[in-house]
Amino acid sequence: MNFLEERIVKDGIVKEGNVLKVDSFLNHQMDIRLFDQIGEEFKKRFEGTPINKILTIEASGIGIACVAARQFDVPVIFAKKSKSINIEGEVYVAEVESFTHKCKNQVIVSKKFLNPDDNVLIIDDFLANGCALQGLISIVTSAGANVAGIGIVIEKGFQTGGQIIRNLGYHLESLAIVDGMDTATGKIVFREQ
Ligand code: 5GP
Numbered sequence: 001m002n003f004l005e006e007r008i009v010k011d012g013i014v015k016e017g018n019v020l021k022v023d024s025f026l027n028h029q030m031d032i033r034l035f036d037q038i039g040e041e042f043k044k045r046f047e048g049t050p051i052n053k054i055l056t057i058e059a060s061g062i063g064i065a066c067v068a069a070r071q072f073d074v075p076v077i078f079a080k081k082s083k084s085i086n087i088e089g090e091v092y093v094a095e096v097e098s099f100t101h102k103c104k105n106q107v108i109v110s111k112k113f114l115n116p117d118d119n120v121l122i123i124d125d126f127l128a129n130g131c132a133l134q135g136l137i138s139i140v141t142s143a144g145a146n147v148a149g150i151g152i153v154i155e156k157g158f159q160t161g162g163q164i165i166r167n168l169g170y171h172l173e174s175l176a177i178v179d180g181m182d183t184a185t186g187k188i189v190f191r192e193q
Contacts, residue, residue: 003037004176005190008154012188014181018128018156019100020188026153027060027125035067038175042123042151043071045173051121051148053077053114055140057096057107057132060125064153068123077114079107079136092142094135099128109139116144127152127174130161137170154178157191 001009013021025031051072056065057079065076079094082105091108098105114120122136133150140147147170155162155174165172177191 001190002176003034004041004153007031007034008176008178009188014183014186014188016183018159018181020126020154020156020178020181022154026064030063032067035064038064038153039068039071041175042068042121042173046072046121046149046151046171049121049148049171050119053118053120053145054123055079055109055114055120055136056123057081057136061123064125065123068121068151072121074121077109079109079139081105082108092139094138094142096135097131099126099131107135107139109143111143114140114143114145118143118145119148120145121148122150123152125153127155127161127165127172128159130164133161133165137165137168149173151175156181 011024015021025034052074054065054069054074054076056062062078069076091110093106093108096105096107120140124132137147149171152174155177157177157179178188179191180189
């Protein structure tokens with residue numbers, strides 16, 4: 001088990017509805033020493049890949065993206081959730097259905113911050129059905145920029161997102177892939193990587 005899998009086993013809680021709760025160290029209370037290790041691991045996994053920007057989505061991706069950005073020495077952009085239906089031409093827009101909140105959000109990024117010559121690393125905390133990632137990918141491609149890679153902290157491999165994104169040909173690196181989890185026993189099974 002790697003450092004992250006060990007922490008998930010120690011402090012993760014398996015909830016009903018295929019939700020893994022990791023709010024004691026990842027997306028509510030945040031363990032910044034762990035984040036540093038996550039950032040270093042992303043840096044290793046994308047070694048040699050040209051990356052000049054990191055893109056994530058609010059809110060849970062922001063902390064991880066910022067710590068990772070110190071390793072890559074690049075700025076972070078986060079896609080903002082926006083409820084307004086009529087957003088005028090200054091922003092790239094994508095529709096994202098929230099896995100945890102079961103609602104649809106428009107997410108936006110200002111056109112000022114993404115250009116055709118950008119090599120973008122997309123980072124997020126979780127990958128479930130891939131809706132958040134597909135939204136972020138569509139924003140990068142709308143800007144004519146390149147998706148240089150995708151870094152995920154926890155992929156739930158028993159949901160469809162990982163396979164969809166890999167089949168599209170993207171370089172996706174997930175630091176822990178959960179292949180199964182049991183609500184009754186709390187047991188979590190990781191994919192060998
Ligand atoms: P997707 O769009 O891939 O279906 O879901 C990804 C998003 O949903 C992530 O940005 C994350 O915030 C949230 N998410 C999905 N599954 C889980 C989960 O098991 N636990 C937590 N805490 N968040 C999740």
